Amino acid sequence: MKIGIMGGTFDPIHLGHMIAAESAREAAGLDEVWFIPTFIPPHKQNLPQASAEQRLAMVQLAVSDHPNFRAVDYELERGGASYTVDTVKVLRQLHPELSFYYIIGADMVMYLPKWVRIEEIMESVSFIGLQRPGFEVNLTELPAKLAAKVQLVEMPLIEISSTYIREKMRLRQSVKYLVCEKLRIYMEANQLYES
Numbered sequence: 001m002k003i004g005i006m007g008g009t010f011d012p013i014h015l016g017h018m019i020a021a022e023s024a025r026e027a028a029g030l031d032e033v034w035f036i037p038t039f040i041p042p043h044k045q046n047l048p049q050a051s052a053e054q055r056l057a058m059v060q061l062a063v064s065d066h067p068n069f070r071a072v073d074y075e076l077e078r079g080g081a082s083y084t085v086d087t088v089k090v091l092r093q094l095h096p097e098l099s100f101y102y103i104i105g106a107d108m109v110m111y112l113p114k115w116v117r118i119e120e121i122m123e124s125v126s127f128i129g130l131q132r133p134g135f136e137v138n139l140t141e142l143p144a145k146l147a148a149k150v151q152l153v154e155m156p157l158i159e160i161s162s163t164y165i166r167e168k169m170r171l172r173q174s175v176k177y178l179v180c181e182k183l184r185i186y187m188e189a190n191q192l193y194e195s
């Protein structure tokens with residue numbers, strides 16, 4: 001079985017994430033996509049605004065209407081800074097029979113050599129890089145061993161970010177059609193991102 005991994009802060013998860021995951025699933029023939037919310041993102045300046053429990057709840061709502069999408073809480077359970085290398089170890093130990101494909105934005109592909117302990121990561125997983133129109137990635141600029149592990153997949157350009165959703169919520173503006181409807185109702189009911 002081929003499993004795609006979507007990592008992110010998901011503060012909150014939005015339709016850009018869902019379209020990315022679905023594009024990767026279809027193009028790479030993935031059996032499932034697992035969404036793994038980060039506890040503390042090592043590379044971001046600010047801590048997530050919503051709690052770990054709320055971010056997981058939102059991911060669970062978002063994946064609930066796709067039969068091949070799952071929410072997985074390994075990084076939240078572990079706590080601390082969420083390094084991919086640690087998550088990959090857990091995935092390998094718990095599921096030695098599965099093949100894992102990390103789904104990453106096109107802008108991230110060229111930064112792969114800078115990931116903490118990338119050598120260990122690439123021994124156990126492959127990568128799916130999402131090409132955006134106008135942001136073509138040149139795999140020949142990567143070390144050949146790493147380039148061989150990256151498959152590029154096209155997705156439409158969706159200019160939605162969690163930052164944009166949080167700002168709309170703060171201004172009490174509509175996020176209808178930017179996040180799935182169940183999630184919009186959850187955010188309103190829990191007064192998320194209102195300050």
Ligand code: ATP
Pocket residue numbers: 007008009010011016017020103104105108130158159160161162163164
């Ligand atoms: P923030 O605005 O808080 O940085 P974000 O919208 O970038 O949040 P993250 O949780 O940081 O969301 O992103 C998780 C993953 O999803 C990253 O690999 C990121 O590149 C990808 N991603 C986020 N938004 C989009 C989008 N609109 N289209 C394609 N990929 C996206």
Ligand code: MG
Pocket residue numbers: 161
């Ligand atoms: Mg981001």
